[in-house]
Amino acid sequence: MDTITAKRHIFTMLDADGDGVVSRQEYLTRPERAAAALGRDAGDPLVRAARSAHERVFASMDADGDDRVTFEEYAAWAGAGAFDEVCRQALGSLFDLADADADGALGRAEFTRLRAALGNSADNAAKAFDALDTDGDGRVDRAAYLASIRGFVTDGASAMAEALHDRAGSPA
Secondary structure (H helix, E strand, O other), X not given: OOHHHHHHHHHHHHOOOOOOEEEHHHHHOHHHHHHHHOOOOOOXXXXXXXXXXXXXXXXXXXXXXXXXXXXXXXXXXXXXXHXXXXXXXXXXXXXXXXXXOOOOEEEHXXXXXXXXXXXXXXXXXXXXXXXXXXXXXXXXXXXXXXXXXXXXXXXXXXXXXXXXXXXXXXXX
């Protein structure tokens, strides 16, 4: 998949109401949805960290400061630099919300709950999990998860990209 198509997949997932822009409100509900799906209280330090990381991502994406990100803004912004500077922390914070025992890895159930909270179907989550669980131990570690998303964002390819073939969702 080329990078524009990959970016379109991610943007479509972030644009929860389908109006062609990602509002500040839409984007900042991601950690709240994940926290609720994962049984975390809004006051949990991990939830607060996720909210803060997502605030930084949105501020970075919103080039004109109007609290709305168009696809053009997103496409110009998304890439290796943005991922490494702000996205890695935000996506890592969501991973941490799902990592109930804080061991740096997610089992299938934790992974599926996280992916569902971010708008991916259970089938796509299962495919993504299987793609990332390369050693078959029933766990996906944080580094592999983030590397896969980075690969998708920066070059349109990753271990999780196959899960997108039947849906306009995203591994991010």
